[in-house]
Amino acid sequence: AQSVTQPDIHITVxxxxxxxxxxxxxxxxxxxxxxxxxSPGQGLQLLLKYFSGDTLVQGIKGFEAEFKRSQSSxxxxxxxxxxxxxxxxxxxxxxxxxxxxPTFGRGTSLIVHP
Amino acid sequence: DVKVTQSSRYLVKRTGxxxxxxxxxxxxxxxxxxxxxxxxxxxxxxxFSYDVKMKxxxxxxEGYSVSREKKERFSLILESASTNQTSMYLCASMGGAxxxxxxxxxxxxxxx
Numbered sequence: 001a002q003s004v005t006q007p008d009i010h011i012t013v014x015x016x017x018x019x020x021x022x023x024x025x026x027x028x029x030x031x032x033x034x035x036x037x038x039s040p041g042q043g044l045q046l047l048l049k050y051f052s053g054d055t056l057v058q059g060i061k062g063f064e065a066e067f068k069r070s071q072s073s074x075x076x077x078x079x080x081x082x083x084x085x086x087x088x089x090x091x092x093x094x095x096x097x098x099x100x101x102p103t104f105g106r107g108t109s110l111i112v113h114p
Numbered sequence: 115d116v117k118v119t120q121s122s123r124y125l126v127k128r129t130g131x132x133x134x135x136x137x138x139x140x141x142x143x144x145x146x147x148x149x150x151x152x153x154x155x156x157x158x159x160x161x162f163s164y165d166v167k168m169k170x171x172x173x174x175x176e177g178y179s180v181s182r183e184k185k186e187r188f189s190l191i192l193e194s195a196s197t198n199q200t201s202m203y204l205c206a207s208m209g210g211a212x213x214x215x216x217x218x219x220x221x222x223x224x225x226x
Contacts, residue, residue: 036217041220043217043218044206044217046215090157092215100145100208101159101162101172102208102214104156104157105156106154107156
């Protein structure tokens with residue numbers, strides 16, 4: 001079965017600084033990969049997704065992620081963080097041609113200092 | 115805009131009560147899911163459904179059941195609520211393997 005690891009429980013950055021949130025997945029074939037964001041008390045909103053093609057994926061709110069097959073990683077990046085980016089971020093993996101149910105990581109809480 | 119609607123944002127129930135959490139989607143999706151979210155544990159799958167009247171257990175089905183009588187509605191049932199079921203419950207729907215899941219706003223359930 002597929003699995004997702006988000007090694008950082010909390011990340012603290014200053015407003016305007018760059019951000020990278022890590023995500024590693026475990027699956028033998030090509031996965032479908034997602035990043036979601038959850039603001040306090042809300043459901044999850046999709047930031048971006050990777051199915052195939054260009055390994056650098058652009059998403060909403062200025063986020064991007066890069067799929068690296070050799071490292072089994074799909075890290076989320078943003079060049080300049082805004083205070084409104086403070087939220088919980090979840091990486092998820094689905095399996096192409098198999099069980100499509102998305103499996104989620106444990107989440108990374110982003111704290112933004114002014 | 116696509117929409118997944120959960121009937122309650124907050125619920126407080128007593129131990130032993132039967133609890134119904136309702137979820138409705140307007141996207142004609144075949145697949146619907148119930149997740150439970152707890153701090154430090156992420157989202158854990160309780161049950162999912164890939165068609166009307168079809169259901170499959172997820173990772174933590176104990177103490178829960180589900181019902182899907184119509185395509186747009188997926189209900190989660192706590193047969194006899196217990197305090198360890200206090201949690202955030204998230205419903206999601208999905209059109210197929212190459213699409214993303216769409217989430218409701220969540221129901222914060224407290225069992226006292």
